[in-house]
Amino acid sequence: MRRLPVYLLIDTSGSMKGEPLESVKVGLQAMLSGLRQDPHALESLHLSIITFDRDVKVVLPLSSLETLQLPPIVCPDSGPTNLGAALEVLCQRVDTEVLKSQGENKGDWKPILFVMTDGSPSDIMLYKETVPQVKKRGFASIIACAAGPKAKKDELLPLADHVVTLDTMDSGSFLSFFRWVSSSVAAGNVSMGASTEIHLPPPPPEVNLVF
Amino acid sequence: MAAINSLGTRNEQRQPLHKFLLGNRDLIQADPARIVLPLLRCLAEIHAEGKSHGAVCAQRLICAPNGDFDVALFRHRIGWDDALTAAETYYGYPNGQGVTMEEQQQRDKQALANVLHLLMLGHEVPPPPTRLNVSILSRLGEDSAWPQGFVSLVEHLLTVDGLEPTPELDALIHALSPPAPTQTPPPVPESSLPEIPTTPAAQALAPAPAEITLPEEATPDLEPPAPPLAAELADETPPGLPSDAEPPPVPPAVTSRDFPSPPPLPSYPVRLPNATVGREYSGNVLSHLATGALTFASFEPVSALPEGLTTNGISITGSPLQAGEYEIPAACLIQGADPDRPDKLLRTLQITINADPRSLWKNLASDTTSLFWKPDTDTGSLGDSPHLVAAASLRGRSHAHVGSCRDDDFSLAWFPQSGWYVLTVADGAGSAKYSRQGAKIACAKVKEHFSSLLGENGQDTLTPLTEAWAADADSADKRQMVKGELYNQFGRAAYAARKAIEDQANESQATLRDFHTTLIITLARPMATGGWLIAAFSVGDGGAAVVGVPDGATCLLTQPDGGEFAGQTIFLTMKEVLATGEGIMNRIKFALVPQFDALVLVTDGISDPKFNSESALADPAEWQELWTELQPLVRDATTRDQAAESLLEWMNFFSPGHHDDRTIAILCETHLPSKP
Numbered sequence: 001m002r003r004l005p006v007y008l009l010i011d012t013s014g015s016m017k018g019e020p021l022e023s024v025k026v027g028l029q030a031m032l033s034g035l036r037q038d039p040h041a042l043e044s045l046h047l048s049i050i051t052f053d054r055d056v057k058v059v060l061p062l063s064s065l066e067t068l069q070l071p072p073i074v075c076p077d078s079g080p081t082n083l084g085a086a087l088e089v090l091c092q093r094v095d096t097e098v099l100k101s102q103g104e105n106k107g108d109w110k111p112i113l114f115v116m117t118d119g120s121p122s123d124i125m126l127y128k129e130t131v132p133q134v135k136k137r138g139f140a141s142i143i144a145c146a147a148g149p150k151a152k153k154d155e156l157l158p159l160a161d162h163v164v165t166l167d168t169m170d171s172g173s174f175l176s177f178f179r180w181v182s183s184s185v186a187a188g189n190v191s192m193g194a195s196t197e198i199h200l201p202p203p204p205p206e207v208n209l210v211f
Numbered sequence: 212m213a214a215i216n217s218l219g220t221r222n223e224q225r226q227p228l229h230k231f232l233l234g235n236r237d238l239i240q241a242d243p244a245r246i247v248l249p250l251l252r253c254l255a256e257i258h259a260e261g262k263s264h265g266a267v268c269a270q271r272l273i274c275a276p277n278g279d280f281d282v283a284l285f286r287h288r289i290g291w292d293d294a295l296t297a298a299e300t301y302y303g304y305p306n307g308q309g310v311t312m313e314e315q316q317q318r319d320k321q322a323l324a325n326v327l328h329l330l331m332l333g334h335e336v337p338p339p340p341t342r343l344n345v346s347i348l349s350r351l352g353e354d355s356a357w358p359q360g361f362v363s364l365v366e367h368l369l370t371v372d373g374l375e376p377t378p379e380l381d382a383l384i385h386a387l388s389p390p391a392p393t394q395t396p397p398p399v400p401e402s403s404l405p406e407i408p409t410t411p412a413a414q415a416l417a418p419a420p421a422e423i424t425l426p427e428e429a430t431p432d433l434e435p436p437a438p439p440l441a442a443e444l445a446d447e448t449p450p451g452l453p454s455d456a457e458p459p460p461v462p463p464a465v466t467s468r469d470f471p472s473p474p475p476l477p478s479y480p481v482r483l484p485n486a487t488v489g490r491e492y493s494g495n496v497l498s499h500l501a502t503g504a505l506t507f508a509s510f511e512p513v514s515a516l517p518e519g520l521t522t523n524g525i526s527i528t529g530s531p532l533q534a535g536e537y538e539i540p541a542a543c544l545i546q547g548a549d550p551d552r553p554d555k556l557l558r559t560l561q562i563t564i565n566a567d568p569r570s571l572w573k574n575l576a577s578d579t580t581s582l583f584w585k586p587d588t589d590t591g592s593l594g595d596s597p598h599l600v601a602a603a604s605l606r607g608r609s610h611a612h613v614g615s616c617r618d619d620d621f622s623l624a625w626f627p628q629s630g631w632y633v634l635t636v637a638d639g640a641g642s643a644k645y646s647r648q649g650a651k652i653a654c655a656k657v658k659e660h661f662s663s664l665l666g667e668n669g670q671d672t673l674t675p676l677t678e679a680w681a682a683d684a685d686s687a688d689k690r691q692m693v694k695g696e697l698y699n700q701f702g703r704a705a706y707a708a709r710k711a712i713e714d715q716a717n718e719s720q721a722t723l724r725d726f727h728t729t730l731i732i733t734l735a736r737p738m739a740t741g742g743w744l745i746a747a748f749s750v751g752d753g754g755a756a757v758v759g760v761p762d763g764a765t766c767l768l769t770q771p772d773g774g775e776f777a778g779q780t781i782f783l784t785m786k787e788v789l790a791t792g793e794g795i796m797n798r799i800k801f802a803l804v805p806q807f808d809a810l811v812l813v814t815d816g817i818s819d820p821k822f823n824s825e826s827a828l829a830d831p832a833e834w835q836e837l838w839t840e841l842q843p844l845v846r847d848a849t850t851r852d853q854a855a856e857s858l859l860e861w862m863n864f865f866s867p868g869h870h871d872d873r874t875i876a877i878l879c880e881t882h883l884p885s886k887p
Contacts, residue, residue: 001867001868002777002778002819002868002869003868033536036534036563036565036566037566037571038571039566039568039569039571039572039608039612040568040609040612040868040870042565042566042568042571043568043867043868044867044868065565066485066487066565067484067485068485069482069484069485069563100775100776101773101774101775101776101777101824101825102775103824103825103826104823104824104826104827105824106777106823106824107773107774107775107776107777107779108776108777109776109777109778110776110777110778110779138775138776
């Protein structure tokens with residue numbers, strides 16, 4: 001059974017506290033509901049959620065869509081945005097969780113990564129060091145979402161194949177974003193062959209694709 | 212005013228509610244229902260009288276030394292148990308702050324919510340959409356979160372008739388219920404609550420609530436004195452907070468009591484493991500209901516379970532029929548319930564029932580007007596060949612789901628002049644927009660090439676060399692000659708195919724990448740010696756094998772080009788594939804076999820689900836197994852066309868996660884007559 005591993009990195013730094021995080025949770029729930037309507041996702045998709053603030057937490061280890069339940073996601077009152085540390089953890093997780101074809105083993109589909117942040121990496125040195133490591137992990141696509149006015153989309157460009165921005169951090173924006181994630185995942189990676197990119201569906205109005 | 216006087220004589224029994232609750236937290240935790248229920252009932256009754264209670268019951272509610280806190284007791288102690296109406300009972304209570312009664316009652320609710328919140332502090336705290344404008348909280352800090360909907364929770368609790376267990380009340384009691392093992396907190400807390408602002412603005416934010424503005428002198432004879440608030444709060448500090456947090460806003464007082472930290476707020480409602488339509492489900496509900504020290508003996512659903520599921524009061528089993536998100540209220544019997552407490556709690560069981568993925572696959576017809584359209588299925592068989600040659604190609608579910616075209620293709624040929632069979636399959640890349648045409652061209656061009664070589668008027672260079680080798684199978688030289696000629700012919704066929712695709716790409720103003728396709732070519736011919744020569748050339752995934760060779764070793768004719776991840780392969784249309792002679796040579800395999808059961812070619816839509824790994828693909832036993840599945844289909848067919856149709860039907864098998872196009876071509880002995 002070939003799995004489609006999808007990693008979600010979610011910013012839980014202090015600035016996400018309150019409505020933004022609540023909106024993210026609602027968005028995640030909507031994303032799951034959407035994915036559960038997609039037969040390909042239901043059979044193949046495995047999702048992992050990693051949150052990052054001062055600490056990096058694997059709140060959901062790679063689990064099949066069929067069995068997974070959304071974990072509680074909390075935010076400290078304040079704290080830095082340690083995206084670099086999160087990427088380090090991500091690389092470790094990918095190395096242990098994602099299967100590659102080898103002899104008796106059948107490989108997974110190429111993993112997909114979504115990163116959502118409302119700021120910029122606080123651990124900028126580590127972030128810059130880790131980006132090339134992430135690139136080596138063979139992601140079919142890395143999509144970064146710069147949410148809200150304080151998010152620095154330029155910082156995300158070296159990491160991501162696609163950067164999208166959300167003008168506001170309200171529930172409508174996040175809902176649109178996660179629905180779009182859901183349709184990206186559903187559309188992508190289906191008999192991808194050697195394609196190096198997934199085909200992203202056109203984003204909804206709230207989600208701006210940065211070129 | 213007798214009532215007032217009577218109450219006044221019992222001042223020693225009274226204390227502000229929040230102080231009582233905080234000071235007797237252990238009592239509350241020991242038996243939350245006993246405290247919380249009457250408390251709610253008192254306030255509900257007061258409000259039902261059209262009054263507010265400025266002190267939020269604080270001054271007037273009476274608790275017994277054992278912590279009983281109870282309207283009945285209150286009435287009893289007043290001595291008017293029988294005669295007293297609610298109006299009389301609550302006569303003389305001070306009104307709360309606020310201009311209108313509604314405002315005053317709202318203040319009551321806020322204050323009660325505040326008290327309850329304090330008891331639960333340290334639990335999961337949602338962010339503050341609205342801040343609690345009450346001094347207690349402002350002393351905690353401006354950033355202290357006011358649990359979302361807490362006032363409305365209290366409002367709800369106050370308006371519930373009969374105080375039957377409700378989910379809200381249940382959750383509240385549950386949250387206050389005693390933790391399993393009593394842990395002794397550190398004697399001196401290292402820090403207080405995080406992020407406590409000391410700004411006086413916080414104080415200014417809020418109109419002082421009733422219970423705070425009431426002068427302490429109103430209850431000068433508190434017995435026992437309530438422990439200072441700050442000390443209580445310090446005790447509630449969750450462990451693991453940064454030690455450099457702000458100091459407590461109120462100087463730490465002597466901690467008079469060590470309270471076990473309350474259990475976390477149960478994730479309420481209770482979520483059960485996910486189910487899937489049509490799949491056997493078994494979930495032990497009791498193990499999911501249990502939290503902390505609270506365990507349950509059984510449960511009884513209050514509403515119907517999702518169709519297909521049943522329960523024995525302990526677990527839910529069955530095979531669900533309908534996908535969806537379900538919420539099932541259930542009355543849950545507490546294990547070893549205290550006779551004085553409600554023995555049942557209401558829980559809402561949540562269960563996600565996934566759809567059966569099979570039911571979600573759509574079958575949308577492809578758009579016949581799209582460029583390079585091809586039918587969603589195709590079958591073919593050769594009519595006049597001595598052996599049965601049949602093929603079938605089926606659009607995968609992943610394409611059917613979105614109404615896109617089949618990308619696979621095949622071609623079959625037998626040349627009576629030379630006796631050669633040529634079977635070809637190709638798999639267009641799912642990611643390339645015109646790959647269906649790439650596959651089609653590749654198959655057609657291969658057939659065309661070998662037709663010009665082996666067909667009528669062909670300059671057949673292959674037959675003499677192969678016959679020579681067959682007659683002298685041990686000759687390395689003769690084998691080398693065959694190899695050289697296969698290299699020439701397979702190479703030319705592949706080049707011709709790629710050239711034709713390039714031309715097509717140029718013509719369509721597209722790139723070669725848009726036509727990415729794999730290619731598997733097999734040649735087979737019975738030799739004069741009685742054996743067969745079988746040869747194959749492949750680019751990409753899928754596979755071809757000769758099944759049932761007596762030596763048991765000869766089998767896989769192709770070396771699949773797989774990547775480290777699923778779905779990665781290479782294509783005929785990639786520059787590097789035909790770039791070097793060695794590269795082409797490595798793609799060729801050939802053998803002389805004395806006899807065989809079948810030659811089978813499959814695209815990855817079949818090889819992926821049928822072979823678990825590349826090792827399996829090289830295992831003759833696995834191919835034999837596949838042939839065992841296929842053989843009856845062709846054996847039982849009454850015509851060659853029907854054999855192909857049977858293959859098409861078979862290819863519709865379901866394998867989770869494998870929904871690519873499927874194409875198969877076979878060559879085997881047959882009893883079926885030639886087609887007219």
